[in-house]
Amino acid sequence: MQDTTNAVIKRTKLFAKQVETLRFSCDCYIYNPLDYAWLMHEAYLQSYVKKPVKTLLVGMNPGPFGMAQTGVPFGEINAVKEFLKLSQPIGKPLAEHPARPILGLETKRSEVSGKRLWSLMQAHYRTAEAFSQEMAIFNYCPLVFMQRTKTAKNMTPDKLAKGERLALQTICDAYLGDIITILEPTFLIGVGVYAYQMLEKVNNGNSERRVASILHPSPGNPQANKGWDEKAGAVFRDLGIWSETEF
Template structure:
């Protein structure tokens, strides 16, 4: 099986640099974990994105207590430590929001979205090396945007001004397409409707891919707060990725 980890690492370094060159007019704190948490993200790529997979699962952008803390997509701290077993030094963004310090693997707050998603992967596959032979989990946009208010409200990329959003999406689309070509998945699964829309736009009408989505596990999504695990299992079975027990 061909190992693509070095190509993906190099492509991701370019991706991190490209998004860093963008400028945004909003009054935001902007975190780029592909920079300050690069050691952790590179370890994730080399360990879990090294070979072709059956499915690529796509999130939107870093959550404040997940990837923004440690550079791992949906990086709930317990899952990173216990399931993925990754531990690399994590620095800090150049400017931090007082309410959102980057504490790396010392963060005390759990990222609910990541906890739900990674717990489901662990329940199904038992071991991370088994999981990684079938699924790769990545985020569409690597940047976290937070309002300059006391509560540091998370701003998702779709809420950016149109011209700025389009410049960001052009870079993210190209990176996503390159990942798809390197990882060669059959299934492209959006975690939520925004991610599915991005996948649909990138691969257009290419019939090589089976596209679908799962309910976004965020507690801000009312659908996710009642039987998310069971609903998501049903969605993955219906897509044909998982078999019905």
């Protein structure tokens, strides 16, 4: 089990360095929490990424009030502190958007997507340790892109210039493929359409794994704003990941 975790940590360190070599033409501040929040991300991997894992959940990229602040995928502040019980120093990116400073564990704003996802995990598994026996959560892309506007509008990776997007996807595909190889999950679940598409591509028709998706829990997704937890839970039950009696 420890060998698995160490392999994931080693591969993630390389991943963090690889994305740092990329250059982007978008007029954005770009944050890499695998760099300035590495100690927290490593603690997350050390504590909650183990083998065997039945289900791998994959999101698109960090949110400005989630993983960008905490270094944990979908890392809503209260989930990180109270459910995952993680506490590690978090640094700063080299350049910060004035409207999006990194406050780490002092951040007061709750990321809705992360709150919904981790609350569902807590409701089902009760403890983070029990969660880690069956599931692991990652992001496909580790970078946050925030436009240089007053509102710091989030720019998702699929909106990057084609050549830059493909260069980023090449690195992210290789990382995701290696994580799948290390953890050997049976189910690959994309959180949202983009992550689902990337999982389909990386899985490349491997019939030993089932690829599916759940609605992205973002409040920007109208379908997620009523009964998201019930809809996501229904997917897990339909796939046989969760049983009717467990939920």
